[in-house]
Amino acid sequence: LVKNNMKYIVVTSDSHGNTNALKDIALRYPDAFCYLNLGDFCDNEEAISPFLSVKGNNDYLPIPLQRIITIDNVRILMLHGHNIFLSLSNLLATAKRNNCNIILYGHTHVLSYKVIDNVHIINPGAISYPRSEYGSTYALIYFNENNIEVKFKSLDTNQNIEL
Numbered sequence: 021l022v023k024n025n026m027k028y029i030v031v032t033s034d035s036h037g038n039t040n041a042l043k044d045i046a047l048r049y050p051d052a053f054c055y056l057n058l059g060d061f062c063d064n065e066e067a068i069s070p071f072l073s074v075k076g077n078n079d080y081l082p083i084p085l086q087r088i089i090t091i092d093n094v095r096i097l098m099l100h101g102h103n104i105f106l107s108l109s110n111l112l113a114t115a116k117r118n119n120c121n122i123i124l125y126g127h128t129h130v131l132s133y134k135v136i137d138n139v140h141i142i143n144p145g146a147i148s149y150p151r152s153e154y155g156s157t158y159a160l161i162y163f164n165e166n167n168i169e170v171k172f173k174s175l176d177t178n179q180n181i182e183l
Contacts, residue, residue, distance in 0.1 A: 025164055026162040026163060026164045026167065026169070027053040027091065027092065027162070027163060027164065028049075028052055028053060028160050028161060028162040028163070029052055029053050029054050029055070029056060029091070029096075029160070029161050029163075030045060030046070030049050030052045030054075030055045030056070030158065030159075030160060031056045031057075031058065031124055031142065031144045031158060031159040031160075031161060032045060032055075032056070032057050032058070032071065032144055032147055032158045032159075033057065033058035033059060033060065033076075033100070033125075033126025033127070033129075033143070033144050033145070033146055033147070033158075034058070034059070034060040034076070034126050034127070034129055034145075034146035034147060034148060034149065035057070035060070035061045035062075035068070035146075035147035035148055036060055036061070036062050036078065036147070036148040036149060037061070037062045037063055037148070038147055038148050039061075039063055039067045039068055041147045041148075041156070041175060042057070042061070042068050042071055042147065044175075045147075045158055045175070046070055046071070048178070049160070052160075053091060054070075054072065054089070054091070055070050055071040055072065056071065056072055056073075056089075056096075056098055056124065057071040057072065057073035057074075058073070058074060058076070058098060058099070058100055058101075058124055058125060058126035058127075058143075058144070059073060059074050059075055059076025059077075059078075059079055059099075059100030059101075059102075059126055059127070060076030060077065060078045060079060060100065060126065060127070061073055061076070061079060062076075062078050062079060064081065072087070072089075072098075074086055074087055074098045074099055074100055075100065076100040076102060076126065076127065077100065077102035077103075077127070079100075085099060085100070085103060086098060086099040088118055088120060091163070092163070092164065092165055093165055094121050094122065094163050094165070094168070095118070095119055095120040095121050095122070096120060096121070096122045096123075096124060097114065097115055097118050097120040097122070097123045097124065098124045099114075099123070099124070099125050100125065100126050100127050101125040101126055101127035101128070101143075102127050106125065106127065106128065108134055108136060108141060111123050111125060111141050112136050112137065112139055112141065115139045115141070116137070116139065120139070121138070121139065121140065121168065122139070122140045122142065122161065122168065123139065123140070123141050123142070124142050124143075124144070125141075125142075125143050126143060126144070126146070128143060128151065129145065129146035129149055129150055129151040129152070130143065130145060130146075130150075130151050130152045131143055131144060131145030131152055131154060131157045131159070131172050131181070131183070132183075133159075133170050133172070133183055140161075140168050140170065142159060142161070142170055144157060144158045144159035144172065145157030145158065145159075145172065147175060154172070154174060154181050155174055155175070155176055156174065156175035156176060157172050157173065157174060157175060157181060158172070158173055158175060159171065159172050159173070160172075160173060
């Protein structure tokens with residue numbers, strides 16, 4: 021799945037205890053650079069391994085509310101979103117304040133993707149209790165130092181979703 025020297029990461033959110041779905045997704049993409057979960061996994065971190073997670077409003081573990089990871093000069097800000105006002109302008113400002121190229125958020129259970137001022141604002145949707153016509157979804161983010169591409173996938177059919 022790596023194309024044109026692009027790495028890719030797998031991003032999920034709002035699994036609400038469905039650790040089997042997370043494990044299934046990880047098995048689908050064994051060559052992913054990393055696996056990120058945007059909170060509301062409602063379990064222990066070992067149960068969602070290999071996913072790195074942030075704390076959602078239904079998580080009670082002492083893990084960070086947000087994380088910044090850097091991969092090949094691409095800075096990625098992860099948060100669930102329950103503790104900030106989730107507007108595009110606020111997400112953009114939060115990303116810029118933290119000098120990030122990508123901001124990932126969950127909480128709404130609705131997939132979304134916008135690029136504003138060269139900042140990619142991405143919500144992968146939800147593994148459990150989705151609130152969009154696409155059902156349960158997650159995202160794959162392909163990138164190198166020059167390019168970022170986002171693909172959404174259906175958990176149930178493994179089909180690409182075009183927004």
